[in-house]
Amino acid sequence: MADDAVSGGRWRLWLTLALTVASLLLFFLFERFEPVGEPWLRPAAVTLADGWDVQADGTGEVSLGSEGARLRADRPQDGPLLRRRFVLPPGTEFVRVRAELAVEAVRRGPLPWQGVRIVLVQLDDQGRHQWDLPHLADVANGSQHGRSVTQEFWISRAARALELRAELRQATGEFLVRELWLEPVQEVEAFGTVRHMLFLCWVSLWLWLVVPLMATAPRRLRHVLAMLVAMTILAGTLTPHSARQSAKQLLIELERTVIGERDAGPEAVPGKPVAPAEVVAGAWPVAQKAMHFLLFVVLALAALWARPDDPWLALVGYLALFAAICEVLQLFALDRTPLLSEAGINLAGVAVGTGCMAWLRRRRLA
Numbered sequence: 001m002a003d004d005a006v007s008g009g010r011w012r013l014w015l016t017l018a019l020t021v022a023s024l025l026l027f028f029l030f031e032r033f034e035p036v037g038e039p040w041l042r043p044a045a046v047t048l049a050d051g052w053d054v055q056a057d058g059t060g061e062v063s064l065g066s067e068g069a070r071l072r073a074d075r076p077q078d079g080p081l082l083r084r085r086f087v088l089p090p091g092t093e094f095v096r097v098r099a100e101l102a103v104e105a106v107r108r109g110p111l112p113w114q115g116v117r118i119v120l121v122q123l124d125d126q127g128r129h130q131w132d133l134p135h136l137a138d139v140a141n142g143s144q145h146g147r148s149v150t151q152e153f154w155i156s157r158a159a160r161a162l163e164l165r166a167e168l169r170q171a172t173g174e175f176l177v178r179e180l181w182l183e184p185v186q187e188v189e190a191f192g193t194v195r196h197m198l199f200l201c202w203v204s205l206w207l208w209l210v211v212p213l214m215a216t217a218p219r220r221l222r223h224v225l226a227m228l229v230a231m232t233i234l235a236g237t238l239t240p241h242s243a244r245q246s247a248k249q250l251l252i253e254l255e256r257t258v259i260g261e262r263d264a265g266p267e268a269v270p271g272k273p274v275a276p277a278e279v280v281a282g283a284w285p286v287a288q289k290a291m292h293f294l295l296f297v298v299l300a301l302a303a304l305w306a307r308p309d310d311p312w313l314a315l316v317g318y319l320a321l322f323a324a325i326c327e328v329l330q331l332f333a334l335d336r337t338p339l340l341s342e343a344g345i346n347l348a349g350v351a352v353g354t355g356c357m358a359w360l361r362r363r364r365l366a
Helices: 002-029 043-047 189-214 220-238 241-258 276-306 312-332 340-365
Strands: 033-035 053-055 060-064 069-073 078-087 094-108 115-123 136-140 142-154 161-169 171-187
Touching (some): 002 312, 043 171, 053 060, 060 078, 094 161, 115 171, 161 171, 171 189, 220 276, 276 312, 312 340
Antiparallel strands (some): 033 171, 053 078, 060 069, 069 171, 078 161, 094 171, 115 136
16 A cells, blocks of 8 residues: 555656646747737837837937837936837737847846836726736846847736837836837637646646545545645636736725725825825735745645655655746746746745744654
8 A cells, every 4th residue: 555655656746747847848849829910010110200109208318210219318217218009909818029129238226127128018998007917028138239029918808908118117228129019919729729738637637636635534634724725826826917906906995995095194295195006006016925925834834734744855845846836837827927036935935834844843842
C-alpha cells in the first residue's frame, strides 16, 4: 500500500510537470490570435494630426513629422502624450496593439510603470477610464533604437470605447513612435481547441489529487480545510480582472452607503471631498497582494497541519510547486497574465506559513 501511494504520488508529480510544460509551450510558442476585419489604425496614421489629441502642458513637447511622432520631456512629471479614441464595434472580444519605437536616453522614476508607455485603456458607457483592467502594452526606459511591441487585450463587455496612448510618465528623455497599429483579432480555432483540452486535463488532475485525500479517514477534516483553501486560491487565479473590477465597484457603492463622502483632512481642497472611489482605488492593489500572501500562509499552515507525518521537505516542495503553477494557470484566464512578482509573493506566503508551523511545533514540544 505504501509503495502504491508513493508510485501514485510520483505519477501525479510527473503529470503536473508535463501539463505545466505543455501549457507554457502552447502559449509561448504558438500564435494565439489572427486578424479579423480591417485594422482600425494603420502605421501611417501616427504621422497625421487628424484624430490625435496632443497634450504637453508645458512639461514637454510632441511633434508629428515624416518619421513619426516624437515625444520629449525635460522634467519627470506627467509629461507629454499623444492619444486617440476609437468607438468599439459590437461583438469585439480581442484587439491587438503593435508599435515600433525608438527610445533615447529616457530616465524614469522609481516605480516600474513609469517611463515610455504605450497604453490601451478601455472606457465604459459614461466615458470613465477602466484603469483596473490590463492596459499597458509596453513600458520602456534607457536607449533602444529599435523596439517592437505586440500585445493583445481582452475587451470587457462593459467597454464602449478604447483610448490608445503614447506617453512619457514621470520620466525625462524622448522617444519616437515610428509605427502604430490597432486591429481587432480573434483566437485561432485550433489554439482554442487545444487550450480547452489542456484546461480539462488540469481539472482532471485536480480531481485525481483531491479524491485520495478526501478518502483518507485520519484527519479528514484537516484535509478538507486544506483543499478548501487551495480551491479558493485556484478560483482567484482564474477570476478575470473584469470580475474583480465588479467586486471593487460593489465596495465603492458599499462605502458610499455606509460613510458617504468625507473630507481628506487639512490639506484637502476646500469644498472638494474625497470620493469613496479614490479611497478604494488606493487600497485595492495593496489588498490584492496582501490577500495573495495571506492565502498561501494559510495554505501552508493547513497542509502541514493535515499531514504532520509526511516529510516536510517534500510537502513544502509540493506547496512551492503549487504556488508557481497558480501563476501558470493564469494563462487560461481571459485577461490575466502570469507575473514573476506575484509568484514571489505566493512563495513568500508558503515560506512564512512553513516558518510559523515550525515555530508552533517547537513550542508544543518544548
